[in-house]
Amino acid sequence: MSGSTGTVCGVALALYRKYRPATFSEVVGQEHVTDPLRTALAAGRVNHAYLFSGPRGCGKTSSARILARSLNCAKGPTPDPCGECNSCIGLAPNGTGSVDVVELDAASHGGVEDARDLRDKAFYAPAESKYRVFIIDEAHMVTTQGFNALLKIVEEPPEHLIFIFATTEPDKVLPTIRSRTHHYPFRLIPPGVMRTLLERNCAAEGVAVEPAVFPLVIRAGGGSARDTQSVMDQLLSGAGPDGVKYERAITLLGVTDSALINDVVDGLSAGDGAAVFGTIDRLVDAGHDPRRFASDLLDRLRDLVLLCAVPDAADRNLVSAPEDELATMAAQAERIGPATLTRYAEIVHQGLVDMRGATAPRLLLELLVSRMLLPSVSQSEAALLQRLEQLERRPPAAIAAASGDSAAPAGGPVFTRRSQQATEPAPADPPRQPEPQRPAPQSATVRPAPQPVAVIPAPAPTPTPVAAPVQAQPTAPVATAAPSAPVAAPAPAPIAEAGAMDATAVRRIWSELLAAVRSSSRSTEAMLTNAVVSEVDGNVVTITHTSAPLARRLAEPRNTEAIAAALSAVLGGTWQVRCTHGTPGATPQAAAPAKASRPAPVRPSQAQNARQPEPQQRPAPRPPVDDVPPPPEPPEPDDPLPPEPDDEEAMLAEAARPADPDSTPEAKDPESVMLKLLADELGARPLKKA
Template sequence: MHQHHVSFFGVLLVSYRALYRVWRPQTFSDLIGQEHVTQTLKNALSEGHFSHAYLFSGPRGTGKTSAAKIMAKAVNCLRGPAPEPCNDCEACSKITDASLMDVVEIDAASNRGVDEIRDLRDKVKYAPTEVRYKVYIVDEVHMLTAEAFNALLKTLEEPPEHVIFILATTEPHKLPSTIISRCQRFSFRRIAKNHMLARLHVICDAQGIEADDSALAAVVQAADGGMRDALSLLDQVLAFSKDRIDESAVLAVTGSVSRQVLGDLLESVVKRDAATALDRIGELLEEGLEAERLVQDLIHLCRDLLVMLAAPELEEVKNRMSMDERWTRLSEAGSVESFHSVLDTLIRTQQQMKWAAHPRILLEMAVVQLCQGDPSSASSEEVSSGEQPDLLRLKKRVQQLEERLAKWSGAAAPASAPSPQVSPPSPQERPSPPSAEPAPSPSLDRFLRQASAECLQRVRQQWPEVLSRVKEQKITVHAWLINGEPVAATENSVLVAFKNSIHRETTEKEANKSIIQQVMSRIFGSSQQLVTVMSSDWDRYKASSEISATTDDAFESRSESEEKADPVQRAVDWFGEEMIEVTD
């Protein structure tokens, strides 16, 4: 099926065709793992609503070029257009053999210039000679130059009725948006491991190859979602071990290590046995294994153990891990958090190895760190206790707080009325530690003792001028200060109450507060300090304290004087003579 006999100088030579060429999908049903693409294309073909331009993007070996050729056969099949090509008619056979002139496959990596695209654009206008549609398959289209893309734009948007473009690329982000918008885009995904494994079993059975499940699983693991990579590796392993494939042959070809050896190494790490772990690493590296490959294999094993622990009912876990009791024991020896920590350390080590001159040292450092225990991970005692590490850390935190509180053994329960928080006018007046009896805030207490009605009245009379001067200095500070109201005053300080905490906090900023205090000092003729408080706190504190008549007298004297004073004089007192214009 996959051999050709060629006579050369009388000697019979046998040419071998690679498995990925022999087993290239010939129908949409053969294209595994891309059902979201194949079903859409089949529906469009069955209804005759296919587009003039398609863009197939995705990782290598996922079926982009194969899907393009199947599409070319489906639209040109003599029994179609049909959802699936018959692969028996002359058109399908010629397209499969790449001998049909009307289906043109272009390698954009080699034909990336504007001249090649102009030549293509000139030939597009000619009708097909053998089939219904001329199909242009442009592989690795992201390699085209900017000029070539520009030359393709108009043709791609409005090609003749008989032309279909199929663009394929592994790097769609490099394509201009003007190209992408003119195509129907289909994103091909990495093929799932179970789909690849089933396909490899079919191929091995058809080829008469004896293969262990573990060997094919190792092939799938190394292929990383690409079917072509898997078949190429299978070809290589067949050349190494002829018609019998086992896991050791696959590991020898790929340069990996068996999972049993990895299990021994990881078990030493879990047991915090650094000497055994380092000794085993030395043996593996001396056997020719690369440190980068060993880290990668450890990452894959830890990932599988983490998935097994977090989601034991997954089909992937049941197929690959649950058959061996060793993996169950190893996963149960740790926790989700501990395996997460191990994975985090190994991944960081793998990234650092790309730039390290001595990757072995990084690997050994990572193993020693894991054996000594990462501070962010749960310790073996915590894991064995059966409690979650987060809960244990929370318990330790609570215990530390309780020990701190024990030092304040004489402290009493907090007062029923909360003490308002005000900004201290000086560093010497900060609140003292809790005592046996709650004391009022020193700042407010000072205002209650020293404030006078005369000082408050003077401040309120000159407050509009303060606002005006602050506005001249900085209008944004005025916008915040205008929302405050002076509620008490002494000879060298003013208490301003705010209803909104944002206004108060902004006023309290050092730069803003400095401007306000400078203005007050100039207007009041003496050094002044600004103290702020929330209105709700001030009202609550007044209600819960036996306040002298200083502040209340200020309110009363203000109201009485305002009633007796001439309205014009009151306006002058409030806003200043320059701001008032009296008219009859």
């Protein structure tokens, strides 16, 4: 070997062999391993077995040889071998070796016979050194039988014997062997440290290398010192008089030219499909692999994302690129933005997965960039859906207040109907006789569909009454169109005191109100079973219950305060609650039990349904109230509840009747209901009847 030329018999020595470290101080990027080993050697605390693990080419075998050299040095054990004794000369990186240091490749000698042969040699004393060192490379390739053959000698070796296992997969080493060793994990070398190593070796070789070449070589090496130096050795071998040029490097390494990547990124940022697909065409014509281009594009997107998140990523060695390239990348990152860059990176990553084993990689690459050119609509769709859901959950009063109607003063009701019906009992329509469907009268007021304002129902045609009560006329006249003129859609009436509610609007959010009451008082929520909102006057809400005892209980301050707090939680603002006894359709002044001769009142929703009947429905015939009680209505908030029973115990049973038809008989018993309410108030378990 010639030290000046680095050749052996005319063959050039590889860089990773020529510049292999000879001491622990020369090992780069593994200070977390070399420093503890140097400290242990200096203190003389030498273990009988070591396990070096880590990725390939990161210095495991070289460190094992350095450890053997430090142990067998004439001045050893020492962290710094002298390099002059026979052991140091023989165990040098390019030395001839030592008879007392045995290096075994377990990839080809991992059987049980090789392990037995090694075990037999272990008992011989060293020939000229202090220790016999067995270096077993690729230790994970040793079979289970081979490890079992070595187990006894590794557990209790002679004083002169030391084992050093090196492996890339420590989990495959027999646990009984691994537990008897000192384990030192090696890591990949960071890019900054690797660049310093390459620059030092290239300077020692006397070859000029352009700065833009080093990031390409480091990326190709993947953090492995041996692989990175092999790539640089290839470039140095083909270097001309001017040294290693960037153009020659990208040609030999198959790396995509940064100009092509810049063209694609700029085309994507501008939405220029012609530029993007034209660049792909030039890429394929130049013979580049579409898969490699996609991988390089993903690396560029990663660098751009880091530049967005960390502006000084280049100073922290998070991004490695030439100065002029860094300026271009910073401009691209600022122009595109982190969200779009992240979406691009996800699309490219998925495209790389699809390209594995693909027969038409160019086609997949073109489809990949076409997806990147499309705008991202997923976020906007999600935002729109969330907005719609929020609007659906909001009460009508909040929607009316958010509409920004300038004609609506704050604090007024949402609905335009403000008549004498709110303060006086309104006579109800008599029961209707079966009659054929007829179109809605032209005198009905027509309102635009998008407006959340309720219209004033016009008086429906009154059929022949059984008991002829006097039909009260509404105090507020309704403007109607002429019979011969087409029906015109007048402008919506202004909303007076926007932000308030009426009884119908409160009934719509009755389930939410019950849930809010349940959070503060379960007994109050139970007593609201058959209650209904009968009137809303300003901020005073009147609740009517069919049971007189429960109505009195609900009128207690603690129950009304709980209901008012629930109203404030659901609707906002400050509310007052009154609880009365009577039928749901009656006003507070007429809270006495309804007589059989008095028909049930008709609410605006029923009047509107009568004015605009569905084509497929006919009004059900109602018998006279003097003969048969009215049939039960569907479970809607606006429909009247059954008449009040005369017996108080029956009223309690009716009020406590659960909505579930499969409820137990015990739940229908009024005494059990009262016991349950009492237990809820006291915070104890329900009491049982004797």
